[in-house]
Amino acid sequence: MSTELASPVLNVDKCSVLLLDIAGTTTSNTFLKETLFSYVDKQVETFLKEKWEDEAVKEAVKTLKDGELDLEAAVALVKELTEKNSDNKGLKALQGLIYKKGYESGELKAHVFPDVPTVLESWAKSRKVAIYSTGSLESQKLLFAHTTEGDLSAHITKYFDQDTGSKTESGSYEKISKELEVKGEEIVFITDDVAEAKAAKTAGLVTSLITREGNDALPEDAAKDFPVITSFKDIVLEKSVKRKNEEEVPPTEEERPPKIAKKEENGTAENGLAEDKPKPAKEETKAQEKIEDEPMEVDAAVEKVEKVKEKAVEATKETDEAPKTETKTEDNTAAKELTKTDETPTEPIKETKTEEKKPEEKTDKKPAEKDEKPMETAESTEKPEEEKKTEQLPKVEEKKKDASNVEKDKETNVVEDEKMDVTPCDKVETDESKVVETESKKVEPETSKEVVVEEMKVDSQETKVTTEEKKVTTADKIVTEEKKVTTVEKKVEKKVTTVEKKAEEKVEKKAEEKVEKKAEEKVEKKAEEKIEKKAEEKVEKKAEEKVAKKAEEKEKKAEEKAEKKVEKKAEEKVEKKAEEKVENKAEEKVEKKAEEKVEKKKESSEKEKSDKPKAETAVKEVATKEKKESADSKPAESKETTVTKPEEKIVEKKEETKPVEEKKTDKDEATAKPEENGDKPDSKEEKKEGETNGEEKAEVVKEKENKSVLANGVEEEATNGTSTEEKQNGEASEKTTEEIKVKKIDEAPPTDTTTPPVSVEV
Numbered sequence: 001m002s003t004e005l006a007s008p009v010l011n012v013d014k015c016s017v018l019l020l021d022i023a024g025t026t027t028s029n030t031f032l033k034e035t036l037f038s039y040v041d042k043q044v045e046t047f048l049k050e051k052w053e054d055e056a057v058k059e060a061v062k063t064l065k066d067g068e069l070d071l072e073a074a075v076a077l078v079k080e081l082t083e084k085n086s087d088n089k090g091l092k093a094l095q096g097l098i099y100k101k102g103y104e105s106g107e108l109k110a111h112v113f114p115d116v117p118t119v120l121e122s123w124a125k126s127r128k129v130a131i132y133s134t135g136s137l138e139s140q141k142l143l144f145a146h147t148t149e150g151d152l153s154a155h156i157t158k159y160f161d162q163d164t165g166s167k168t169e170s171g172s173y174e175k176i177s178k179e180l181e182v183k184g185e186e187i188v189f190i191t192d193d194v195a196e197a198k199a200a201k202t203a204g205l206v207t208s209l210i211t212r213e214g215n216d217a218l219p220e221d222a223a224k225d226f227p228v229i230t231s232f233k234d235i236v237l238e239k240s241v242k243r244k245n246e247e248e249v250p251p252t253e254e255e256r257p258p259k260i261a262k263k264e265e266n267g268t269a270e271n272g273l274a275e276d277k278p279k280p281a282k283e284e285t286k287a288q289e290k291i292e293d294e295p296m297e298v299d300a301a302v303e304k305v306e307k308v309k310e311k312a313v314e315a316t317k318e319t320d321e322a323p324k325t326e327t328k329t330e331d332n333t334a335a336k337e338l339t340k341t342d343e344t345p346t347e348p349i350k351e352t353k354t355e356e357k358k359p360e361e362k363t364d365k366k367p368a369e370k371d372e373k374p375m376e377t378a379e380s381t382e383k384p385e386e387e388k389k390t391e392q393l394p395k396v397e398e399k400k401k402d403a404s405n406v407e408k409d410k411e412t413n414v415v416e417d418e419k420m421d422v423t424p425c426d427k428v429e430t431d432e433s434k435v436v437e438t439e440s441k442k443v444e445p446e447t448s449k450e451v452v453v454e455e456m457k458v459d460s461q462e463t464k465v466t467t468e469e470k471k472v473t474t475a476d477k478i479v480t481e482e483k484k485v486t487t488v489e490k491k492v493e494k495k496v497t498t499v500e501k502k503a504e505e506k507v508e509k510k511a512e513e514k515v516e517k518k519a520e521e522k523v524e525k526k527a528e529e530k531i532e533k534k535a536e537e538k539v540e541k542k543a544e545e546k547v548a549k550k551a552e553e554k555e556k557k558a559e560e561k562a563e564k565k566v567e568k569k570a571e572e573k574v575e576k577k578a579e580e581k582v583e584n585k586a587e588e589k590v591e592k593k594a595e596e597k598v599e600k601k602k603e604s605s606e607k608e609k610s611d612k613p614k615a616e617t618a619v620k621e622v623a624t625k626e627k628k629e630s631a632d633s634k635p636a637e638s639k640e641t642t643v644t645k646p647e648e649k650i651v652e653k654k655e656e657t658k659p660v661e662e663k664k665t666d667k668d669e670a671t672a673k674p675e676e677n678g679d680k681p682d683s684k685e686e687k688k689e690g691e692t693n694g695e696e697k698a699e700v701v702k703e704k705e706n707k708s709v710l711a712n713g714v715e716e717e718a719t720n721g722t723s724t725e726e727k728q729n730g731e732a733s734e735k736t737t738e739e740i741k742v743k744k745i746d747e748a749p750p751t752d753t754t755t756p757p758v759s760v761e762v
């Protein structure tokens with residue numbers, strides 16, 4: 001760690017926000033590695049086992065690595081990434097969750113460098129202090145709420161983590177600037193990381209590097225590009241925004257120049273003191289306006305305070321006019337400091353000895369210990385000077401008493417800034433006041449740091465007592481006024497800070513609530529969508545099933561219909577064929593029998609020859625008519641007609657007495673037509689059948705076969721003459737033949753009684 005640093009030159013005229021890095025800036029890297037990361041390493045397994053099902057943990061583990069991780073793998077990965085000091089967002093989230101347990105149980109206490117608490121407190125009075133760290137928001141908040149120096153979170157108004165973006169990208173700082181509603185040039189960013197500093201600078205932020213105990217050495221050229229400080233106290237800010245219109249009032253402790261040698265540019269000392277540069281009141285007013293959430297009441301209170309101060313200043317001026325008094329302006333102080341630093345050019349002058357020592361004592365073995373060493377040397381250089389000065393002071397006991405009253409009043413002012421506000425007293429630099437100041441340094445070490453005392457020259461030993469008394473009483477008045485002012489100020493500041501904090505807490509809470517609500521809404525939406533999808537899928541499935549069922553039913557019906565049709569057709573065919581066959585066979589039989597009988601009759605009648613020609617013809621006619629009738633009509637229907645018709649026709653033919661040959665031709669035509677007609681429908685039906693599907697064909701073929709078998713049975717029955725129909729027909733034909741025979745006998749002359757009767761059997 002180099003302590004030989006160039007003096008910081010920061011353009012902080014318009015600073016309204018201080019943006020701070022954590023590791024290596026507010027807190028030592030050693031603490032991070034040896035305490036926080038080590039704690040994570042030890043606790044991660046237990047923590048993940050306990051909280052594996054927590055949503056926050058699940059989310060963090062998901063972010064840890066793409067893809068799924070089981071518990072063991074997650075533990076190993078967390079350890080590995082922690083060891084590497086990875087910036088993985090999932091890791092940072094998990095670390096934050098793990099730290100929580102440690103901080104809450106008291107097992108963890110965060111380290112902050114010794115200057116941090118006081119400076120943060122001081123800055124927070126008039127400006128915003130924000131944090132930008134790689135660590136998660138949770139871990140940042142925990143850290144500042146649980147430091148070895150107490151809860152510092154009250155001084156911090158805003159936290160940024162990697163959700164804002166990478167710390168090495170300028171866009172992230174632009175975002176912060178927008179979010180804070182402050183121009184980049186009004187934000188002072190302090191970090192130990194050069195890459196981060198470059199990014200912030202690119203975004204227009206006023207940027208300073210800081211070196212701290214435990215940090216890696218900065219690159220050699222870093223100091224060329226950025227001011228490098230070693231403590232927050234090295235930062236010089238413009239006058240507090242609340243102290244507008246106070247150009248003549250000496251600066252507060254906060255606004256005093258750091259005890260670091262300032263560069264001389266253009267022949268003038270440049271110590272970064274905002275007070276040294278006259279600024280238009282407008283700028284200050286603007287800066288004040290930029291402090292968000294500041295209520296109007298506070299503004300009014302500030303104005304009142306300022307008025308009281310103005311009165312005090314006027315009173316001080318009056319005392320300045322008194323003879324043989326030494327007024328001390330801020331310029332004088334700065335000039336003296338420059339002289340002082342010239343004497344010790346290589347050592348950075350630390351500001352407060354007591355402030356920095358205390359925290360280091362508390363944080364044993366922490367890296368900041370080394371920071372204290374140079375401070376001790378600074379203290380040792382200051383003390384002898386003060387002692388010398390006090391030795392030179394005349395001891396005027398009476399004056400001491402009066403002055404001791406002033407000092408007592410001073411002692412009541414705890415806050416550094418407020419003590420500095422009492423500096424009008426310094427302007428009345430009497431012997432007594434010097435004594436008082438040195439005494440006050442002994443009583444309250446913090447006041448001893450005031451450089452004013454060191455540079456005071458004791459040249460007013462001959463001052464008249466009466467003048468001194470006047471001055472002291474005036475000083476008393478001023479001090480009491482100032483006390484009032486400071487108390488009001490304190491209250492105002494407290495109010496401002498509390499109001500700001502509350503407002504920010506509210507904003508944060510609202511933001512968190514919004515985020516939570518959004519997350520919940522998302523989850524709900526997803527769940528609803530899933531349910532809807534499932535419902536839709538179910539409905540679709542049901543609809544599909546219904547459609548399929550209907551289709552199946554239709555198919556079945558169609559098949560059944562087709563089958564029925566096919567069956568009907570097949571049945572009709574079979575019936576037709578059977579009928580045809582029966583008819584044909586019957587015809588053939590009738591013909592044959594008729595012919596045989598005719599022949600027999602012919603033979604028998606040859607003898608008779610001319611006696612019975614009419615009877616033969618009648619027989620033939622009867623045979624042909626019967627054939628016709630059997631061919632034209634269906635067997636069931638035509639059974640009766642075949643019985644009755646021949647009788648009638650026989651009667652008719654008796655009258656007509658047509659030749660036998662003519663009747664035969666008629667019969668032939670009648671018998672031939674059904675055969676010809678019967679062939680054609682068969683072929684058509686076969687064509688139709690060819691159009692049906694294979695299954696139907698097969699079934700039809702089977703049915704045909706079955707039915708042909710049945711038909712054959714019918715045929716056999718027909719041939720055997722066993723069927724009832726045939727029998728009936730046979731009986732009928734027998735009856736007709738008997739009747740014909742009777743008629744013939746009646747008509748024919750009674751020649752031969754042995755002549756067999758003509759009978760037609762069907």
Ligand SMILES: CSCCC(=O)C(=O)COP(=O)(O)O
Nearest residue numbers: 021022023133134135139140
């Ligand atoms: C907030 S405590 C842990 C901080 C941390 O994890 C870290 O990596 C520090 O990063 P920074 O950006 O603050 O240097």
